[in-house]
Structure formats: structure tokens, C-alpha cells
Amino acid sequence: MNFDVNKIRKDFPILSQKIYGNPLVYLDNAASTQKPAIVIDTISKYYSGQNSNVHRGVHYLSMMATEAFENARKNIADFINAENSNELIFTSGTTESINLVAHSFGRKFISEGDNIIISTMEHHSNIVPWQILCEEKNAKLSVIPINEEGEIDFEAFGKRLNEKTGLVAITHVSNALGTVNPIKKIIDLAHSFDVPVLIDGAQGISHFKVDVSELDCDFYCFSAHKMFGPMGIGALYGKEKYLEKMLPYKAGGEMIEKVTFEKTTFNKLPFKFEAGTPNVAGVLGFNAAINYLKELSIEKTSAYESELFKYATIALQEIEGLRIIGTAKEKISIISFLIGDIHPFDAGTIIDKTGIAVRTGHHCAEPLMDRFQIPGTIRASFVFYNTKEEVDSLVKSIIMVKNMFE
Amino acid sequence: MMKIKEIESQIVEEFDNFDDWMDKYTYLIEMGKSLPLIENEFKIDNNLISGCQSKVWLHASYENGKVIFTADSDAIITKGIINLLIRIFSNQAPDDIINADLNFISEIGLQEHLSPTRSNGLLSMIKQMKLYALVFKTKMQNQ
Incomplete structure (x- = not known):
């Protein structure tokens, strides 16, 4: 080989x-992968020669940092074959990505009496945000059982899907068992009920090619630090049709279009979900890790x-x-x-x-x-x-x- | 009855005999296996110490001015560590327990078990034992 x-x-x-x-x-x-020298060097080089706030200044450094930051977004969006780089939101990692969807999608699209389907093998970060949302909305958390081998019971999943299902949130690969879930089948079946699907991709994306367009998933969440990139940075891929309708999850600078004391209008995607100064060094390190993986x-x-x-x-x-x-x-x-x-x-x-x-x-x-x-x-x-x-x-x-x- | 300091030095001496970590842990495992049993009626959820990767049950009673501890765990190394703590703390006066500095832990090279990230509960165990001592002391003063 x-x-x-x-x-x-x-x-x-x-x-x-x-x-x-x-x-x-x-x-x-x-739990976390190690980082190749190229990732470490990229972060160090950023702070030694490029550091500046993005999307704001008209000065040279700021423009260079913004360009590198936005190129990274394009590159990472391209890596998962997203249709549009506006659909790639930088977060602090998978946990924040899931929380963002639970807040913003949940507030908009989940109502009393709805159900959210997860599986028995989820990480706490793909359980607790939905539990909190269900409590808030008086919705029901519906859990797909698994067999002795650690595989989800697909038939039981089908039975749980109904017109009251607001979302399916399931892991790509189980962090505790290593099971690879049949997410394509899950997504297709959920879509036949018009139910969107969120994939917790933290354990999947470093091990095989992930193509969000082919999967047709509605949300895909992942962390840089589990794919040879730095800690504290990750991404949420979301379909534009949902992201456009969802309300911001954090408020502050960057995510606004126009602010007056009477009314604020929000920035367009992806900035609507990226309030505050982003983790630019993290994004560039993340990008370096993606390039390293591509090269290998x-x-x-x-x-x-x-x-x-x-x-x-x-x-x-x-x-x-x-x-x-x-x-x-x-x-x-x-x-x-x-x-x-x-x-x-x-x-x-x-x-x-x-x-x-x-x-x-x-x-x-x-x-x-x-x-x-x-x-x-x-x-x-x-x-x-x-x-x-x-x-x-x-x-x-x-x-x-x-x-x-x- | 030996004083806490004396028992600590005794334990440090015992551990001085070991050259490498394997002997040390083999000894801890032996200590774990020889930990006196806790009464089944005390092995209840109420007596569980939180913050441990392994389960730890701790029970305390007060007899003749001394605190008596019994404990158990589902992990042997944890039981070994408990055994050391019980040797030191059980049958001692509340004030002596509250004021013990427990330097022996780093002296025998087990300080890594004190780190909160190890979450084996050594730290919570010590806290809980001292808390019991404080409770008994306060109770006695109020009587």
C-alpha cells in the first residue's frame, strides 16, 4: 500500500x-486527534504576521485576514461538497453547532406536541440540547433503540416517524461503539415524511469522505480538533432554506445589518450566526488541517x-x-x-x-x-x-x- | 491508637520499599482486596460520593469521640486508596481529621490521583471524610 x-x-x-x-x-x-506541524505553524504564522480583526477594517492586515478567513470557509464548504459556502457557519465545535440548531431551528420549527427523534447511542451533546428544547416546547424526545451489536433498530425508527416529528438528530459514527449508522437511509426515510435530519459528524468526517449534497442531510455538525485541526473551532453545515428562516442564536457585532434602538435587522448568511469576533486563527488552522487531509x-x-x-x-x-x-x-x-x-x-x-x-x-x-x-x-x-x-x-x-x- | 501523622509515616515507609510503579500499584491492589467490608445496609445510593469514575460508598459513625469510617468501591485501585484513607482517618478525633494535611499522598507518589481530572474521587473522598468529621464535631458542641 x-x-x-x-x-x-x-x-x-x-x-x-x-x-x-x-x-x-x-x-x-x-476524544481529540493530534495536530500536524502545518496546523501548528499556520496558527503561529497568523499571530506573528497576519493578526487583525476580520470583516471590518479597510487596512491591509484586516483585508488579508478577511480574505484568508473567507477562503477557508470556501475550502471547508468545498471539502464537504456544500452547494454554497454561505451554508457553512463557524462555531466552536460540534456541541455548539448542535446547540445552535436546537435554539434557532427549535424556536422556529418545533411546537407543542411535536417529537424529536434521536438514538440510544448519542453523545450527551446530541441528547441534552434536545431534552431542554422538548421541555421548553412541551415536545417529546423519542429514542430509537439499538440491538446487542450496537446497531440502530431501523424498523423502530420508521415507526417513530410521523407527521408530528420535527427533527431527527443522529450521530454518523458512535463515539463509544464505533458503529457507522446508515445515515443515507435514515435521511431518505425522514425526508419521505418531510422531516429534516441533523447529523452529528464529530466522529465521522475524519475517517471517510462526507458529501453533504449527496447525503442530502439538512444539518451536519463537526469539530476541527477531531480532524487534526485546533480546538475551539468547528462548523455547522445547514441547508440555506432552513438557515434563512432561523433566528440568530447569539447577538452582537457582525451579525447585524442595521442597528437602531428601535429595531435591528440581521446580516445575511453566514454572518447572521457568527456574532462577535470569530476565532480567525482557529479557522485558518482548521483550513490547514483540511488541506493536510486532502493532500494525504x-x-x-x-x-x-x-x-x-x-x-x-x-x-x-x-x-x-x-x-x-x-x-x-x-x-x-x-x-x-x-x-x-x-x-x-x-x-x-x-x-x-x-x-x-x-x-x-x-x-x-x-x-x-x-x-x-x-x-x-x-x-x-x-x-x-x-x-x-x-x-x-x-x-x-x-x-x-x-x-x-x- | 496511633496519631494521624504516625500512620502517614508508616504508609510512606511501606511505599519506600517499592522501586517502580508496578510494585506500588500491585500493593495498592492488595490493599484494595483487603479493605474491610462495608455493611450492606450502608452500600446505598445515599452514601455514594459523586464525581468518581468508579463508584465509592462511604459511611461514617461516631463512637466515643472518634469517627469510624467504612467504605467500598467497584474499582480495586480506588479501594486500595480508600483503604489508606481509612487507616489514617478511621478511629480518630474529628479535630485531627479536619486538620490533617495528608502530605503522604504526594510523598508516596500518588499525587496524580489528587488531580480533579482523574475523577477517581480521591479528592471528593477526602472532602467527604473531613465533612463528616466537621458534622460530628458540630453535633457534639451543640449537645
């Missing part, structure tokens, strides 16, 4: 360090990741007493597991001491853990800079845990 992982690892300065004397094995990519070719990184994922799944399954939680047919990059009766916290504490970063706990998906009746899991999540040798280190570490606790 034309994919030199050792060369790629050199692009990520953080990966070469040692933790407790062991080479760092970073397998917490579902997402087809190639996907192919490498799926081979690594297969290798890791087999290697972990061979460990006696290890139980993988979530065995969906369509699954990527994330392996959640338990080792015998060992508490995930105990296992995680020891695995950490071997220089391996994994996540333990409920992964911000408590209802999902309740569904499986477990306190949490140990989660290893992989991206294209991880190696088979790192999987082997994880296996060794797990065997050490077994020896210590059993």
Missing part, C-alpha cells in the same frame, strides 16, 4: 515524545485505517476474557472493550502507566452504558498515524493488566 505511516508520523511533533519513559502510544483519537487523500487514509482497525480487532479478540462492546457490521476506528470483571478505571490506570493513552468511562454516553448495563468501557480509537506496533503494545499492556488484577 502506498502509505508510509512512519513518514506521516513525523508530521505530528507530539507523537515522538515519551510518557513515563515509554514511547507515547496515542489511542484516544476519538482521504481514500488512502481510510483504507489504511480500516486495515489497522481489522488488525486491532483481531488482536484484541484473541485476548482471553476480553469483551468488545459494539460489534456492528459497519464499524470503524473505535474499539470499546472490557477485560473480564476488571473495572475500566482500574484497567485505564495501569494502561496509562505504560505510556498508552486510552479513554475510560462512560464516554459522555451514559444512556448507552445503561443500555449495556456496564459502568463504562475502555476505548481505544485509531487514526492513520497509528501503527500495528502500537496495537501490539496495547495488547501487551492489557495482558499486564490481566496479570495484575486476576
